[in-house]
Amino acid sequence: MTGSAAPLVLLSRSALEQNARRVLADGGAVDLRHDAFGHGLDEVAPIVADAGATDILVDAQQDVDRLAGRGIRARLDGTADIDAHVLFGVPDAAESAALPVMSLEGRVLSTKPLLSGEAVSYGYTHRAQQDTRVALVTGGYAQGILRALGNRASVQIGGGIHPIVGRIAMDVCVVDLEGTDAAAGTPVLYFGGTGAMRDALAHWAEVTGLTALEMAVVIGRHGERSWIA
DSSP states (O other): OOGGGSOEEEEEHHHHHHHHHHHTTTOOEEEOHHHHHTTOHHHHHHHHHHHTOSEEEOSSHHHHHHHHTTTOOEESSSOOSSOHHHHHTOTTOSOTTSOOOEEEEEEEEEEEEEOTTOEESGGGOEEOSSOEEEEEEEOOGGGTOOGGGTTTOEEEETTEEEEEESOOOSSEEEEEOTTOOOOTTOEEEEEOSSSTTTTHHHHHHHHHSSOHHHHHHHHHHHSEEEEEO
C-alpha cells in the first residue's frame, strides 16, 4: 500500500523541540540509533543538536559522516544520557510530561452493515453480537499494526473510541463503529496525539510483548512519515 492509501506516521516537530529543550537543558548524549527509533535520523538530529545535545549515537559510519557534513557531532559507541522514551514521548516513559512525537493515522475506506452473527476478516475470529456497522480502515501488519492487536485494540474515529475486530490484514483492518457511521476519508487515529489515544502504544506493548520503542521503530520505518508543526 503506497501513497494516499497508506496510513501516515505523523511526527510533531513542536513536541520533539519541547521535549528536547527540557531534557537537554544541561546538554548530554542522545541515542538516535535505529533511525532515531523510527522518527528519522536526518530530521531529528538537527533538532536535538540545537537543543543542546553534545553527542549523538548512531548506527553506522555513514551516519557519522553525513551528520558531520551538517556540523553535527555523532559517534558509534558509548551510552546515552537521555532516555529515548522521554525524548520521543513514548508512553512507557517514566516522565508523563513528555509529549508524544509520533502518531499513526489511517483513513476510513468504506463502511458496511454487519448483521448479528455475521463474521469479519480471515478465520472469522469475530462475530457480531448484534446488528452494527463496520469500517474498513487503512493500516495493517505491513505498516507495523501487528496481527496480535486484532480484537484487542481500539482506534479513535471522530470523537469516539471503537474496537478493531477480526484479524488484521496486510494493509487494512476492520473497526466496529458500534451504531455510528463515518464517511470515507475520515481520519482514524491508532495512537499518539494529546487525547484519548495518547498512550495507546503502552497497551499495544502489553498485548504484543514488544516494547513501545520497538514498535515505534517498525512503524516509523514501514509507514509514510510526515512532519507536522
